[in-house]
Amino acid sequence: MTIIESTETPRYEALAQAARERREKQLPDEYRIPKDKMPDDSVKDVSNFPRESGLYTEQELEITECTVPVLLKAIEDKKWTAVDVSKAYFKRAAHAHQLTNCLSEMFFERGLEQAKELDEYYEKEGKLMGPLHGVPISMKDNQLIKGTLASIGFCYWTEEIAQEDSTLVRLLVSLGAVMYCKTSVPMAMMSADTDTRLFGTTTNPKNRTLTVGGSSGGEGALTAFGGSPVGVGSDIGGSIRIPSNYNGIYGLKGTFGRIPALGSKAGLGGQVHIKSVNGPMSRYLASVEYLAKVIFDSHPELLDYNLVPLPWREPTLPKKMVFAVMKTDNNITPTPAVTRALEKTVKALEEQGHQVVEWEPIEHGKMAKILTGFFTQDGCEFIKAALKDEPLLEYKQGNEHLLKDMPSSFVWGMQRARLDVENAVFAQWNKLGIDGLIAPVTPVPSHPHKVTISHSYTSYWNAMDYPAVAFPVLRADATIDNKPDHTPVSDDDKALWALYDAEKYDTGCVGLQILARRYQDEKVLKMASVISEALEHAQ
Structure with a gap:
């Protein structure tokens, strides 16, 4: 990249400008939205743009609106080639980016070459390269x-330009996947709103005045728009589940030790108390499940020493299951649309005969403080070193109290407190x-964008290392989700409810998460x- 600096321009701003120019050059002219087709800023919902714009063929729509298993079957049956599939997704991803600012890198030429090689292999050998033959997979920005x-x-x-692929990228490519883009994240991947000085704000395709969440926010926007059949995010405090929730898609945060993370960038290098987990995100649960199964069955433990040798184990579920529901964590009270989602889901399950x-x-309030301690125990020295002279975004400032190294005695105390909570959860x-x-x-x-919301409902379960799947339920509705009389139960609760405005949250996606015990990733997907089938049949 060419960096142009002046005495008036700080180096970090020159670097950001160069990165944006680099990204702009990566967008092929053939995928640029014509001016007469570009929705103006007043159009909030752009999720139906592919069908409404007239820019897509019926084949392109069919390719980009099916599950991964259906996609693979069509490639195997020679209904579509890997090149057909790749080009359709490149186009839809490029359009998603122009409408939501969801991509950090585009390398469609590399993806096209991969697709051509896959087609040539299939023609010559008469068999698919692997269980992901020709499937385009988008990757979160932290993947090398x-x-x-x-x-x-x-x-x-x-x-710094990456000199090699991360372990997960190498594995997926060896299984036949096509790499073609990387998706946007917030700084250090430690925010539930994807907004940086570097690339700006990523917007929600279903309502561009609303956030996509974070830190896998670009993945959330891209997959919700249909620009990826399945993408890979990461989750250390909710970073898969929150974007899945806010974009109305599915996402798996699995148990640590089942999907490779070796060779990817860390936002808090050296922090090991809470482990980051990579996982699939998609509009279709079948696609999430398929990618998880393929990875589990590919012996990833031979590539990443942190993994356990545990292939996919097909679960057998009882016809009548017992679910628990947590209506509140007694630290932050859910707002009306979230309560409606809980009530709807419980009713749907009971109608199907489940208990x-x-x-x-x-102790959710206590755990929230413990997790903040784990993430900032170095006095944020790692982040300060990465920033150099780049200041935090204005609305992210005001946390100076966290800029202090914690003594090891304090960290040990947090670990003991965490263990007490883990044991209590296990017993209950x-x-x-x-x-x-x-x-x-x-x-x-x-x-709305640039608002900091607590992630305590998700990060709590990162501390437990329990696998979870986020699933969509409904959309917020200002006509019925009006702010009720509410007495705050904590300072966190008071802060959140002070921000709540039913009109501003209108049409926002609302989902829930289903959790299981450690290493029951297969069960939590099933x-x-x-639950999703029960919601579909709900009266």
């Missing part, structure tokens, strides 16, 4: 892909005899399917 940036929102990290019992929250799960736990992902629907 040779020749691309992995800046994760830091201007100064744009000075639903109530879950008593255990046993006492209730439940199959899974249903809980909010966030206490609010997708909300339970998500049971």
Whole structure:
């Protein structure tokens, strides 16, 4: 990149400008939206643009609106080639980016070459390259892909071009996947709103005045728009589940040790108390499940020493299951649309004959403070070093109290407190005899940009290392989700409810999460399917 500096322009701003220019040059002219087809800023919902614009063939729409298993079957049957599939997704991803600012890198030429090689292999060998033959897979910005940036929102990290692929990227390519783009994230991947000085704000395709969440926010927007059949995000405090929730899609945060993370960038390098987990995100649960199964069955433990040798184990679920539901965490009270989602889901399950019992929250406020301590125990020195002279965005400032190293005695105390909570959760799960736990992902629907919302409903379960699937339920409706009389139960609750405005949150997506015990990733995916089917048949 060519960096043009002046005495008036700080280096971080020059780096950001160069990165934006680099990205702009990556967008092929053939995929640029014609001016007469470009929705103006007043159009909030652009999710139906592919069908309404007249820019897509019926084949392109069919390709980009099916599950991964259906896509693979069509390639195997030679209905579509890998090149057909790739070009359709390149186009839809490029349009998604122009409408929502969801991509950090585009390398469609590399993807096209991969697709051509896959078609040639199939023609010559008479068999598919692997279980992902010809499937385009989008990757979160923190994944290393040779020749691309992995800046994760830091201007100064744009000075380094990746020299090799991360472990997960190498694995997926070896299984036949096509790499073609990387998606936007907030700085250090430690925010539930995808907004950086480097690339700006990523907007929600279903309402561009609302956030996509974070930190896998670009993945959320891209997959919700249909620009990826399945993407890979990461989750250390809710970073898969929150964007899935806010964009109305599905996402798996699995148990640590089942999907490779080796070789990807960390936003808090050295922090090991809470482990980041990679996982699939898609509009279709079948696609999420398929990618998880393929990865589990590919012996990823031979590529990443952090993984356990545990292939896919097909679960057998009882016809009548026992679910617990957590209506509130007793620290932050869910707003009306989230409560409606919980009530709708419970009713749908009971109509199908399943039993639903109530879950008593255990020390969520305490765990939120513990997690903040884990993430800032170095006094944020890692982030300050990555920033250099780049200031935080204005609305992210005001956390100076976190800029202090914690003594090891304090960290040990937090670990002891965490263990007490883990043991209490384990005991209550046993006492209730439940199959899974249903809980909010966030206490609010997708909300306006540049607003900081607590992620305590998700990060709590990162501390437990329980697998979870986020699933869509409904949309916020200002006509019925009016702010009720509410007495705050904590300072966190008071802060959140002070921001709540039903009109501003109107049409925001609302989902929930289903949780299972550690290493029950297969079971939690199947339970998500049971719940989604119950919601489809709800009276």
